[in-house]
Every structure is written in C-alpha cells, then in structure tokens.
Amino acid sequence: MLDIEVKENFDIKNLTSLKIGGKIKKAYFPKTIEEFAEIYNYEPEAKVYGNLSNTLVSSNGYDGAVIITTGINEIIINGSKIYTGCGVKGPKLAQTAAKNGLSGFEFMIGFPGSLGGNVFMNASAHGQCISDKLIKVKCFSREKGLFELSKDEMLFSYRTSVCQKEPIIILGAEFELTPQNAEEIQAKMDENLGFRKSHQPSLALPNCGSVFRNPEGNSAGRLLESAGAKKLAAGGVHVWENHANFIINSKSGSSLDVLELMYKMYECVKEKFGIELTPEVRFLGGNNLREVELCKILNIK
Numbered sequence: 001m002l003d004i005e006v007k008e009n010f011d012i013k014n015l016t017s018l019k020i021g022g023k024i025k026k027a028y029f030p031k032t033i034e035e036f037a038e039i040y041n042y043e044p045e046a047k048v049y050g051n052l053s054n055t056l057v058s059s060n061g062y063d064g065a066v067i068i069t070t071g072i073n074e075i076i077i078n079g080s081k082i083y084t085g086c087g088v089k090g091p092k093l094a095q096t097a098a099k100n101g102l103s104g105f106e107f108m109i110g111f112p113g114s115l116g117g118n119v120f121m122n123a124s125a126h127g128q129c130i131s132d133k134l135i136k137v138k139c140f141s142r143e144k145g146l147f148e149l150s151k152d153e154m155l156f157s158y159r160t161s162v163c164q165k166e167p168i169i170i171l172g173a174e175f176e177l178t179p180q181n182a183e184e185i186q187a188k189m190d191e192n193l194g195f196r197k198s199h200q201p202s203l204a205l206p207n208c209g210s211v212f213r214n215p216e217g218n219s220a221g222r223l224l225e226s227a228g229a230k231k232l233a234a235g236g237v238h239v240w241e242n243h244a245n246f247i248i249n250s251k252s253g254s255s256l257d258v259l260e261l262m263y264k265m266y267e268c269v270k271e272k273f274g275i276e277l278t279p280e281v282r283f284l285g286g287n288n289l290r291e292v293e294l295c296k297i298l299n300i301k
C-alpha cells in the first residue's frame with residue numbers, strides 16, 4: 001500500500017501551457033526523489049511530466065497514472081557547479097544562476113520547461129542548449145533503480161536524448177557553469193526576453209511552444225509560412241499570426257482541434273514542398289479514436 005497522496009480524476013487542464021486536457025485517473029505530486037521512487041515502483045506504467053509546456057493532453061483524459069515532478073525542486077550551488085532537481089522551472093534556474101554570477105542558463109529565462117523536460121527534449125534557444133554545461137544526470141529506471149548517466153551517455157542531439165529511446169526518468173542533473181559578472185548575465189537574459197516578446201507568443205496566449213521540429217537545414221516556421229499556414233484554424237485553436245509554427249488556444253479549443261490543425265499544417269507543407277514535418281509537441285491520451293489515428297499519421301510520440 002502506498003502512503004503518498006494520490007489525486008483521482010485530476011483535472012489537469014490548468015497545469016498545461018495550452019490550457020487543454022481532461023481528467024487523469026491518478027495524479028501524483030512527489031516532493032522528493034525517495035517519494036518519486038516509491039510511487040514509480042508502485043505504479044510502474046506511470047507517465048512522468050514536468051511543467052506540461054510541451055505536451056498536448058487529450059480533452060478525453062487519460063486512464064492511467066501520471067507523476068508530475070514540479071515538487072522535486074532542490075537547487076544546490078557549490079562554486080561553479082550547480083545541482084538541480086528535475087522539477088525546477090527554467091526561468092527560476094536562470095535567475096538563480098545569474099544571482100550567483102554563473103553563466104550558461106540565460107537561454108532558459110523565457111520558456112517554462114522544467115529541468116527534467118528540458119533535459120528530455122535537449123531544450124535550446126538563443127545559441128545555448130541544456131546539454132552545453134551538463135556534467136551528469138541522476139536517473140531512475142524500473143530495472144536499475146537510481147543511477148547516473150554522463151553527458152556522453154545521454155546521447156544528446158537536436159531536441160532529443162537517450163530518455164526518448166529508453167524508459168529512463170530524469171530526477172536531477174549537475175552542471176558546471178561559467179563564472180561571469182552578474183550584470184552581464186542579466187543583460188543577456190533581458191536581451192533574450194526582448195527577442196521573445198517580438199518573435200514568440202507569451203503564455204497569456206495558451207500555447208505549447210514550437211509545434212514542429214525544424215527539418216535539417218530548414219525552418220519549420222518558414223516552410224509553414226510559405227505554405228500559407230498562418231491562415232489555418234480548427235475549432236477553438238488557430239495558427240499564430242506572427243509565427244506559423246505556433247498554435248494558440250483562443251476559444252476553449254480541444255485536443256482534437258489541435259491535432260486536426262496540426263494535420264492541416266503538416267499537409268500544406270507536404271503538398272507544397274514534399275517535406276513531412278515531425279512534431280515537437282508530445283501527446284498524452286488514448287481514449288479518442290480520431291486522436292489516436294491523427295497521432296499515428298503525424299508520428300506524435
């Protein structure tokens with residue numbers, strides 16, 4: 001018997017950056033690695049999420065267990081080394097490093113991913129990447145329990161890591177940052193935030209960041225724009241008028257609206273350029289047959 005609180009039929013919508021999603025059969029919110037291990041051993045099929053800023057959750061909900069890691073939020077600084085729990089959000093990490101005169105996390109100031117999500121996705125922006133300064137990752141798997149992986153063993157490349165190929169959970173990570181004047185770091189973060197204001201939607205417009213990955217040597221946004229995607233909409237969601245690789249949930253849209261719109265975006269680029277875009281956004285669901293079908297066509301994980 002598990003002695004940790006579980007929230008049954010948990011309404012997840014407001015935790016997602018898209019503000020879409022139905023009820024989750026069981027949701028857990030561990031605050032420590034020990035609690036996480038206890039839950040995961042009890043719920044071996046549980047799906048693990050951070051800040052749900054790259055995840056489309058089905059409006060029809062999910063019939064399984066979900067573990068949300070945002071309570072695992074320890075930060076330990078030792079000289080230029082920094083250890084952070086998987087639930088810490090990028091902006092908090094960027095600000096903490098800046099206050100301590102440590103450079104390397106400035107890119108995380110403007111988007112809401114957790115450390116775990118950022119490592120899983122190998123998040124990047126403004127010429128910096130989560131793997132740049134990473135030394136090692138504290139991991140968990142059913143087979144091995146707790147173990148560590150070095151940067152090389154994480155097999156990082158564009159928007160991917162070994163955790164997308166094997167069932168490995170990220171519980172924390174250690175980085176070696178570069179000492180730098182705190183004002184210079186702050187200036188770089190201000191510049192990054194300024195760039196975002198003009199190029200990306202803020203969270204006031206519910207969205208999940210870039211919808212599709214950039215094909216090698218190309219830009220998904222440019223391809224979508226040239227193919228006329230800025231005019232596209234489905235139900236309560238539409239393509240952002242300032243950048244064609246973002247979907248905005250403007251009128252209480254559903255997950256099916258998002259998937260139908262992604263399909264239209266995918267089709268218009270395929271038709272015009274013969275290029276099949278690959279989604280960056282991930283999906284949690286399974287109760288709606290049309291959604292399952294669209295995920296298969298679009299190759300959404």
Ligand SMILES: Cc1cc2nc3c(=O)[nH]c(=O)nc-3n(C[C@H](O)[C@H](O)[C@H](O)COP(=O)(O)OP(=O)(O)OC[C@H]3O[C@@H](n4cnc5c(N)ncnc54)[C@H](O)[C@@H]3O)c2cc1C
Nearest residue numbers: 050051052053054111113114116117118123124125170209
């Ligand atoms: C406004 C906005 C701007 C964005 N800008 C950028 C950007 O510039 N660059 C960029 O790279 N991304 C960007 N994103 C996308 C998103 O923030 C990143 O992909 C981020 O890394 C996702 O983190 P998360 O905690 O929200 O992940 P979630 O959505 O919670 O999860 C994403 C995936 O990671 C897995 N995962 C999460 N935590 C763990 C863990 N601890 N262990 C194992 N697997 C885990 C989940 O199972 C899921 O498959 C943006 C998003 C928004 C909304």
